[in-house]
Amino acid sequence: MIHLFTFKDLNIVTDTESGAVHVVSGTVYDMLSAAEHKKDRPFCVDASTQREAKEEIEELVREGLLFSEPVPEELVSPELREPVIKAMCLHIAHDCNMRCAYCFAGTGEYSGERSLLPAETGRNAIDFLLEHSGTRRNLEIDFFGGEPLMNFGVVRDLVRYGRERERELGKHIRFTLTTNGLLLDDENSAFINEHMDNVILSIDGRPEVNDRVRRTVAGGGTYEHIIGKLRRFVKAREKAGKLYYVRGTYTAYNKDFAEDVAHLASLGFGNVSVEPVVTSAEEDFALTEADIPELCAEYDRLADLMIEREKSGAPLSFFHFNIDLSQGPCVFKRAAGCGAGTEYVAVAANGDLYPCHQFVGEPAYLLGNVNAGNFENRLFDTFNTAHIFSKPACRDCWAKYWCSGGCHANAVHMNGDILRPHELVCALERKRLECAIGLAALAQM
Amino acid sequence: MKQIKTISKGSVKDIRNKGCGECQTSCQSACKTSCTVANQECENITTKRR
Ligand code: SF4
Ligand code: SF4
Numbered sequence: 001m002i003h004l005f006t007f008k009d010l011n012i013v014t015d016t017e018s019g020a021v022h023v024v025s026g027t028v029y030d031m032l033s034a035a036e037h038k039k040d041r042p043f044c045v046d047a048s049t050q051r052e053a054k055e056e057i058e059e060l061v062r063e064g065l066l067f068s069e070p071v072p073e074e075l076v077s078p079e080l081r082e083p084v085i086k087a088m089c090l091h092i093a094h095d096c097n098m099r100c101a102y103c104f105a106g107t108g109e110y111s112g113e114r115s116l117l118p119a120e121t122g123r124n125a126i127d128f129l130l131e132h133s134g135t136r137r138n139l140e141i142d143f144f145g146g147e148p149l150m151n152f153g154v155v156r157d158l159v160r161y162g163r164e165r166e167r168e169l170g171k172h173i174r175f176t177l178t179t180n181g182l183l184l185d186d187e188n189s190a191f192i193n194e195h196m197d198n199v200i201l202s203i204d205g206r207p208e209v210n211d212r213v214r215r216t217v218a219g220g221g222t223y224e225h226i227i228g229k230l231r232r233f234v235k236a237r238e239k240a241g242k243l244y245y246v247r248g249t250y251t252a253y254n255k256d257f258a259e260d261v262a263h264l265a266s267l268g269f270g271n272v273s274v275e276p277v278v279t280s281a282e283e284d285f286a287l288t289e290a291d292i293p294e295l296c297a298e299y300d301r302l303a304d305l306m307i308e309r310e311k312s313g314a315p316l317s318f319f320h321f322n323i324d325l326s327q328g329p330c331v332f333k334r335a336a337g338c339g340a341g342t343e344y345v346a347v348a349a350n351g352d353l354y355p356c357h358q359f360v361g362e363p364a365y366l367l368g369n370v371n372a373g374n375f376e377n378r379l380f381d382t383f384n385t386a387h388i389f390s391k392p393a394c395r396d397c398w399a400k401y402w403c404s405g406g407c408h409a410n411a412v413h414m415n416g417d418i419l420r421p422h423e424l425v426c427a428l429e430r431k432r433l434e435c436a437i438g439l440a441a442l443a444q445m
Numbered sequence: 446m447k448q449i450k451t452i453s454k455g456s457v458k459d460i461r462n463k464g465c466g467e468c469q470t471s472c473q474s475a476c477k478t479s480c481t482v483a484n485q486e487c488e489n490i491t492t493k494r495r
Contacts, residue, residue, distance in 0.1 A: 019455025025448035049448075056449045064458070065451065071458055080464075087470035138467045138488065144477075174469075178477065200477070322484035325453035329485045330463030337482040339470040357477065401457050402483040407472070429481065436483060441452045 002066060003398035004033050007303075007438025010445070013066070014437065016398045020065040021325055023441050027053040032066075071331055078336035078387045083380055084134040087339060088141050089346040089357040090125055092117050092148035092155055097182050098222055101213040102249060102277045102285060104358060105146060112361055116151040117349040122158040124370040125347040126173075130165055132375075139166075142176045143196075144346075144357060149183035159195045178202070178247075180214075181226040181233070189233050193240045201230050204248040205260020205274070212253055213285065227267070234269060245319060248274040251285035255294050258302040265309065265316045273319030276428055278410055289424050296431040303435045307442070323402070323436040334388075337404025341383030355379060358409035383408060386418045393421055399430045463487075 001016040011029040013022045024032070027045050031053055060066040095114040096105070126141070133139055141162065143155050155177070162173045177192060178200040192199060203226060204210040211221025230246065237244050246269045250257035257274050264272050276295070279286050287295070302318065309316045328334075336342075341355030348360050351371040359365035368375035388394040388405045397403070406421035406429070414422040467488040472480045 015455065017457060019453070019457040021452040021455070023450045023452060028448045053448050056446045059446070060449065060451070065454060068458075071460065076460060076464075081466065084466065086466065136466055138469075140470055319484065320481065324484065324486065325455075327456050327487055329468055329482050329487050331457050331460055332464035332466075333468055333485070333487075334457065334482050337485075338472060338480040340472070343466070344470050344472070356472070402481065404480060404482040407480055432481075433483060444452050445450075 001396075001398055002032060002036060004029060004036065005434050005438075007434060008307075008442060010438065010441055012434075012438060012441055014398060015066050015068055016401065017070045018065055018068040019325075019328075019401055020060075020068075021437055021441060022060070022065070023445065025053065028057060031057060073389045076331045076335055077389060078332065078342075079384055081332070081342065081384070082134060083342070083377065083384075084136055085129060085132040085343055085345055086136045086139050087344040088125060088129045088139075089144045089344070090117070090122060090141055090158070091145060091347060091349050091357070091360065092122070092143050093146035093150045094349040095150055096146040096180070097150060097217060098147070098180050099215045099217055099219070101215070102251060102279055102283070104278075105360070112348070112350070114146075115349045117154055117347075119154045119157045121347075121349070121351045121371055122154055123161050124351060124373075126158060126162050126165060128347070128353075128370045128375070129345075130169055130171065133171065137170070138172050138174065140174045140176065142178060144178050146349075147180055147182070148177055149179050149188060152183070152188050156191060159191075174198075176200070180222070181230045182222070184229040184233050186232075189236055192233075193237050193242055197243065199233075199237065199242075199244045200273075201233070201244060201246045202248070203227070203230060203246055203264070204250070205254065205257065206263045209254045209260055210248075213249075213251065230269075231267060238270070243271070245271045245273045247319075248272075249277050250274050251277040251279075252287055252291065253285050255287075255291060256298060258298050258305055261302055261316075261318065262305055265305075265314075270315075271317045271319070276425065278414065278422070278425065287424060289427070292424065292427045295428060299428075299431050299435050303439060306439060320432040321436045321439055323433070323440055325437070325440050328402075331401065334401040334404050336387035338406070338408050340408045341377070341379050355383060356409055358407075358413070382418060386411075391419045391421060393423075393426065397426070397430075399433050402433050403429050 003014045011024050093116050166173050174197040176198040177196045180202045207223040210223045214222045346354045346357040351369045353367040354360045354365050388400040394400045394405050410422040
């Protein structure tokens, strides 16, 4: 399978099964597109140009870089993986000091009561992860919420505990934290910058865009309360040479989200991520399939912004446009990126275990409790058998080895079927990948 | 080649010594609502590089 697209003035061809990427002449592009569509087309170039194009195509086919054969599924199936848990989303607080309209956690409480994770439960969760991690050395714990800074004493305690236990067992835990920034101060920032491998800071972009959905408990805007804190934090973090992302959600209210990325970049945030909102179609701010062309055009505008910034010597890193064409992860990982229910679990503030943070509070997905010490990964097979070889849409998708099959929670929540990825998200993922590949190709021209 | 410039030969087919499972869980990195592996690193290689 090949995929043809244009990016700026480049004709690009990707070979799905090898991952090869080529920039080609107009003649080659037309010939390949005719071959893809199994159509004979007259070409308006002279015979020698055509012959040359044909020979070059044939050479790449011989080298396995065009129309290459699939990797045998039985060799690389994710179903071969051992049932090992190596990553955990730890819900430090099922409470939040903001009231964002689109919050999948129901503004923090995850369809339960507002509560904070007790340190004891957190320690049990860490023990649980270590016990289930088999021979894996690198483990991950994300302090998540609600808002984890509302219970920061426990975060400190758990980092200390995790460090002790990893030493005993010869493991390495990477801690990360996701916060809305309201409670950031110099003291917690220093701790975070010392111990967290990555920090995700939530802000949606321009003040009016952010404040329309990201509200205070009293119903006011949050931008003015967080912006100074985020900038101060990022300055210190950059000085420490540590990774962070400012992360926004875009909705039907800001389909011109490139403006929001530009706004965040203009404030000095060099690593930005914005994600489409995933919510029920009844919401005012929900995105629908009718929005796809407009949203795709917006990703093109964002790519233009990146090119401009690169030229002006102030490059911007946009999460979804980062791509490693030279290597990247191995095919085992590419076949099923989402680790929900297999290598990844979420622990709620009361110790309940779920396949991922997006399933927290849903009884059908409850897998046990770290305090009670009961755990039955009864959904392992369901999650383990959901991968690019088993999802019909992914099998035929050119982007499968870069996308890895999408988010299981989206598939379940939007389509009621773990094997049916959410079409809107797929369209956007493919567009982002075209931009990412295009930008990487442009850099090599 | 005059009409084709290969930007990358891809690495999908390189399966030797792979599948160690030490790499990052995709969703943990920045999004929490999606997963993509295009921007991820192979731990096997980064460790060797260091
Ligand atoms: S874009 Fe959609 S269809 Fe393509 S691999 Fe990803 S989840 Fe599957
Ligand atoms: S189901 Fe979705 S949100 Fe959950 S881990 Fe997978 S990609 Fe992330």
